[in-house]
Amino acid sequence: MKKIFLFFSLFIPLLGLAQQRLTLEMAIDSALKNNFDIRIARNEAEIGKINNHYGMAGGLPAITAGVSDNSSLYNIHQEFGDGTSANVNNSFSNNLNADISASIVLFNGLKVISAKKRLSYLQDKGFLELNMEIQNTLAAIMLKYFDIIRQEGYLKIIHSTIDISRKKSEIITAQKNVGMANDADMMQAQIDLNLAEQNYRSQQLLVENSKTELIQLMGGSQEQIFITGDTIITLSPLITLDSVLLFLKDNYQYLTAEQQIKISEQLAKEARAERMPSLRLNTAYDVGLTNNPKGNTLTNLNYGPYAGLNLQIPLFNGGTSRIRQKTALLNTSNARLEKENLFNELTALARKTHQTYKNAYGQLEIQQASVRLSEKLVALVLQKFQLNQATILDLKSAQQSYENSAYLLVNLQYQAKVAEIELKRLSCLLK
Secondary structure (H helix, E strand, O other): OHHHHHHHHHHHHHHHHHOEEOOHHHHHHHHHHHOHHHHHHHHHHHHHHHHOOOOOOOOOOEEEEEEEEEEEEEEEEEEOOOOOEEEEEEEEEEEEEEEEEEEEEEEOOOHHHHHHHHHHHHHHHHHHHHHHHHHHHHHHHHHHHHHHHHHHHHHHHHHHHHHHHHHHHHHHHHHHHOOOOOHHHHHHHHHHHHHHHHHHHHHHHHHHHHHHHHHHHHOOOOOOOEEOOOOOOOOOOOOOHHHHHHOHHHOHHHHHHHHHHHHHHHHHHHHHHOOOOEEEEEEEEEEEEEEOOOOOOOEEEEEEEEEEEEEEOOOOOOOHHHHHHHHHHHHHHHHHHHHHHHHHHHHHHHHHHHHHHHHHHHHHHHHHHHHHHHHHHHHHHHHHHHOOOOOHHHHHHHHHHHHHHHHHHHHHHHHHHHHHHHHHHHOOOOO
16 A cells, blocks of 8 residues: 555656646747748748849849860861962861850839839738738637637536536435335436536547647647646727727738739839830950961960940830730739728628627626526525425436536637637737
8 A cells, every 4th residue: 555655646746747737828939939830931931031132133233254165176278369279187276265244234114123122022021921820820829729728618517417417316326225216217317427428528539639739730749738727718898899990901911912912013014114125234354265276377365355235125026015014904903902802801800700709798797697597506406306306307407507508608708709819810919
């Protein structure tokens, strides 16, 4: 017995360490660091930042260097004006050329400026999408966290049901021993107890699966074991609809739609610039050396700089530039329509969500009172049943009333919390 006591005294603290309490703040911090969608969005935003460069817009000079060395072996037959001739077999000649050149666009219909603005807007859009992904992930973490608390609330209700069923079974057993109960009541009590225990095991599985889903959202290890809090705390005071509607234009999804309009406008300007003349400055420094074993010139060395302007005027390219410009203008128009439609959808969603939030929040106090009454009713009927003043059907009806009231309270709390999270997500106030 001493060894058994020592074993449990050492093992029980280890169980406490294994099941560390996971708070909502801990879940959010883990998601911000490890969530895969956030990490991908962060990399995409960084790509947009890197691409926002004048070189990517074509505004910086292109500098190249090149060297070529060509050798040839050939036969020479020459005839001169004085009637003489010359023949050389297997003549070896070498031609060496080296140059460094630079080219820069001086004017191309402001296409470089438009492209640089487009890259800036793409960078801004990338960071907006990152913030939007963060808000969406935070909302998903919160919803799953409070869903686990809801599922654990169901466990407590089922556990209470098991306690009531056990007491009912004990009372019937005691009554049967003195001839005051029949076998039918005994069997019904055992069936109710078995069903409650099966429901408890099924609910435990749902809780564990929900915890696994939360760990996946957090980007953590699947071997983590934890327990959550035990209540769903709703916000007080109430969130007003006006405060939500006021922040809708700061919604990251809406701001992203605005950026898409600006990007489409710059694409239209770039397409229009393709129909304009372009002027390019070209400059280089060349070195050329040629060696010939025969002929009038045995060695020829050329070196020095040169510069020139290249003007190109587009006359006709099959109408592709004009088509691209029209397409870009239509895409810009669509982007504006999508932005307006998105704002209408966000407004409608905010109104519906707030109505749900206010309705659920308004029922909480009444439902809490109903749960307290149903608990008292069960205790009262159970006492009467023990005194043989109530039937098993009366007790089952009171028990069902308690279960319905308790489940409804938990669902209302969760419904209010879900609506609260969605309202804060729409306002971009989740943190």
